[in-house]
Amino acid sequence: MSTDATTAGPVRRRGGPSKGDQREAAIVDATRRLLATKSVNELTVDAIAKAAGVSRTAFYFYFPTKQAVVADLLDGLWDRFGDSYGWLDTTGADRAALREHHRLVAEVWREHASILSCTTGPSLDYQPLLEWADRARARFVDGLAAKVLRDRAEGVAPGGVDAPALAQMVFDLRDARMRVVASADEAEVEQLLADLTEGVLRLLYGVVG
Missing domain, CATH: 1.10.357.10 (Tetracycline Repressor, domain 2)
Structure with missing residues (x-):
């Protein structure tokens, strides 16, 4: 049986950034903070991931390299x-x-x-x-x-x-x-x-x- 708009339950709406958005933002922000004291050549993906509170695997889900994060910051x-x-x-x-x-x-x-x-x-x-x-x-x-x-x-x-x-x-x-x-x-x-x-x-x- 079909359900019309008057009887359907409430539609779930996204109320804010997803966890993925938050992780990506955390990586970008961590890179910005670390660059204040280190050059991009001194940074490591491990250091960025640790500062962002994500795993190394999670970092690579969002960015292919540390330089890609810098490119995002430059944009x-x-x-x-x-x-x-x-x-x-x-x-x-x-x-x-x-x-x-x-x-x-x-x-x-x-x-x-x-x-x-x-x-x-x-x-x-x-x-x-x-x-x-x-x-x-x-x-x-x-x-x-x-x-x-x-x-x-x-x-x-x-x-x-x-x-x-x-x-x-x-x-x-x-x-x-x-x-x-x-x-x-x-x-x-x-x-x-x-x-x-x-x-x-x-x-x-x-x-x-």
């Missing part, structure tokens, strides 16, 4: 960086917008330097980390190259170095400087960012008042 930072790129849509030098860009990027670096450091060095033999680093570089370089070309067309930026090459120089400068900012004392950060902003403006626009 969580993607939008934070994207939210800082308003300056790329401006016209001309716009010192204030560039300074705000640097401030927002510095915040991410100071909060998550241990994760971002996994995008350089030996860790980059893992394809997902390499791809994330390449995508992050391309997003900034392509956006800045487009801005340089627009500004040159408007007559507010000098010609000279090929726009993509110039944008790559700025990316390299910014990236290297942010690694310094990440571990600097709070009192030093403002000057470091002011110097970075001045350096970028001089690279792109010459002497800027």
Whole structure:
């Protein structure tokens, strides 16, 4: 006999994260905590599993490698960086917008330097980390190259170095400087960012008042 909607029992609804969701989140969180004191090369799956309160077998159910967990952590930072790129849509030098860009990027670096450091060095033999680093570089370089070309067309930026090459120089400068900012004392950060902003403006626009 069929049962209609008026006589059927209550439908069980999922009231929150499943145990699987919780285990996966625990692995990600444990990796984040451990990276605060160890490099990704020093981490072991056993250490992550122990810190997460799961078995080694459970770890491999959710992630194929420890680097895959780092890739998940990096994906969580993607939008934070994207939210800082308003300056790329401006016209001309716009010192204030560039300074705000640097401030927002510095915040991410100071909060998550241990994760971002996994995008350089030996860790980059893992394809997902390499791809994330390449995508992050391309997003900034392509956006800045487009801005340089627009500004040159408007007559507010000098010609000279090929726009993509110039944008790559700025990316390299910014990236290297942010690694310094990440571990600097709070009192030093403002000057470091002011110097970075001045350096970028001089690279792109010459002497800027």
